[in-house]
Amino acid sequence: MSKLILVDGNSIAYRAFYALPLLTNSSGVYTNAVYGFAMMLMKIIEEEKPTHMLVAFDAGKTTFRHESYQEYKGTRQKTPGELAEQLPLVQELLHAFQVPTYELANYEADDIIGTLAKECGPQGVETLIVSGDKDLLQLVDEHVELLLTRKGVTETERYDVQAIRDKYGLSPLQIIDLKGLMGDSSDNIPGIPGVGEKTALKLLAQYPSVEEVIAHVDELPGKKLQEKVREHQEQALLSKKLATIYTKVPLEFGLEALQLPERDPERIAEFFKKMEFKTLLSRIGKQDQAAGKTGQTATSDVTVREVTSVSELVEAQEIFDQDTLALFVEATEDNPHRAEVIGLSVSDGETQLYLPYSLVEESEFVRDWLMDPKRHKLVYDLKKTQIVLANKGIEVAGLSFDVLLAAYLLDPSESQMELSDIIARYGKEPIPSDDEVYGKGAKRKVPTGEALARHLAAKSKAIYQVAPTLKQELTDTDLDELMFGLEMPLSSVLADMERQGVHIDKDRLEELGVELKHSLDRLEQEIYELAGTTFNINSHKQLGEILFDKLGLPVLKKTKTGYSTSADVLEKLAPQHEIVEKILHYRQVGKLYSTYIEGLKKEIGPDGKIHTRFNQTVTATGRLSSTEPNLQNIPIRMEEGRRIRQVFIPSEPGWHILAADYSQIELRVLAHIAEDEQLQKAFKEDKDIHTQTAMDVFGVAEDEVTSLMRRQAKAVNFGIVYGISGFGLARGLDIAQKEAREFIDRYFETYPGVKRYMDSIVEQARRDGYVATLSGRRRYLPSINAKNFGERSFAERTAMNTPIQGTAADIIKLAMVKLARAMKERNLASRMLLQVHDELIFEVPEAELEEMKDLVVAVMEDALPLSVPLKVDVNVGETWYEAK
DNA sequence: TCGTTCACG
């Protein structure tokens, strides 16, 4: 059967352009739109396997629509030059893929697509339209579906008739009426002023078309609305006409002309090479080889010498004479605390050696080389390398560059951090990914012999080749200090913390588990009784049916998949039925039991300790994250959960847990970078900041601040740090949006410096494409100029929040590095165990308690001097629970 | 594998 794909070329090019940062290739040609277009094209062809295809473009400036409405698309900004110059390249791309393209004077791409869709559908051709423009929803019917780009280029949403009905409650053709009523600012279609999507949908639910709405104008709710409709009815009808896609374009070709020939990889490769699209190039190669049944990225040009005996090693050992080698240590699993070392490879860029670990054990020479600080090693994942070797008694030294950390600093938003991805991103010769070689999930199996040696050799060679590029990039973007002065030393500190681990009181954990289990069983029975039936309380679906269908409670909020049963909804429903409170409590206890009791139990090692992993290359802001288990979200807010902290105890008898936390670090950072005198004053005088904000915002004296006022001021302070919005604050405080906006206005009047900062940081993000922390850590914000409101607003809030959250992260990281050094210098036995974003946890022998308290406070407070003081509180106890 | 919920800062 035939399958036709129709692509709205301009729309996809626009999407690609705004979704990706302004890339250029080495000759200075902008390529981001072409790149995005290519990604989308490859994905569509791969996933949909069309037999026929056409990419339609808009031709020229005017269309037949301008005859009836001259201002059509009048507000649209001119295509930016950086995009315009890429459009011919997009054409070239399509030629390389041998995909037909078409444009016709006087018509838009929509019209061409519409005509073909309506013509081919009835012939039994399955048709899929690809666009970023919701207007095309009107073309959907039983033969035609629409793939709408959502975020980026490759994230899409698929619409058929039912999906449109589910989302809008409209038939595809009513999309035109929707636009007639609400207009479309991007096309300068007026609609009826004051009518937006919400009102329009409400109207269409009752009167199915613009004409019907006009005919029943007297029955519409609200005098104002009636007036508006009467006054602008002509305009609404015109808008509808403009929004209607013309499906009778005189085309001189039929379906046959759109047949997709078998693709020509060489032609495509040639184009990608010219554009310098290394990743895509390797993907083409991969697919072709897959067809040729090897299924793997080629590594044929890597030469590797597999060394299996000491005598062979002696022959090969001269490579170790060099100052700098790349080193890759392979382990049996991701988690270094449970992993065994398999073997290692080294590379000088030309020669690669592979040594199985058994040989490393035998060879004192290699162990000495590993521990020699003067022998520089370039690695991927310094922390893991250090941990797996340390577990073998090898204190590796001379790790002088980490490719993983470098790639993270250069773009912390990038989620693909595997070595093969980094290599591809920086245009080096591709290597296979671990998944390709080892297999995925349950099928993962590390090969032996030749295949393993080759893969590891490819990795160390890749490290050797990409390291200089990354180093240069770090220097060029002023990130080198952050790399060598902060993240690399921190990696070692984290390695020690992880290896040290936290001791767990198993008996107490067991005890708490039994207690919670009883509580859970009791609640379960009570809920079944109140519901009159048994069901799975953990299933949102079943719970929703009980609450809203069976018990008839009002539906306050819905999710994509059904009723929302989240805590904030349930709290509102609690007064209406006693079951609700039980469910809330059941959820709370259930969470404690499964995540914290059972979850932690699973992670206790043979040494009675938990060794979390602090991930240094995950967050976009520079914070750490913690996994297996996550020890950064152990309960504290509710007493019932807080008791979990009783199981975290010192690993030596007579020692203590010491916890030190920064007080209000983010607001202090804000006071500093915003240079707001009023806010700085509050901190210099060490005021309770939420009370102070309440006094300033409400204009009352300290003793007049009510607890409500303080609570609201606190929420405003939170909101400010998150990148304030009226809606967000309204939700946080459960008040009207208007009221929330007034709070914000008053806040900005009180702290004008903060207002100036918020404006200027967004402005700066628009100009530079990124924001930075106080130490220069960057985060790129490509959607800051997006057309889509939601996407753009998100980027704006991120621009406001990231320098604050990120600077706080810089500060505590710096404190950790300095503290680790100071503790070593003073020969202290105390150990740093955990970091939880604004606090550090230690275990400390009795004799060191006083010294440690002073030292920790001093180093943390002075880690990075600001224009306001940093304040650190310390607490000591026999468990983490008591150190509060 | 995705969506929802909820634990933390």
Next chain:
DNA sequence: ACGTACGTGAACGAC
């Protein structure tokens, strides 16, 4: 009128 609070990870059910 638009549609969100910032940053994470784990468990669970549904598909």
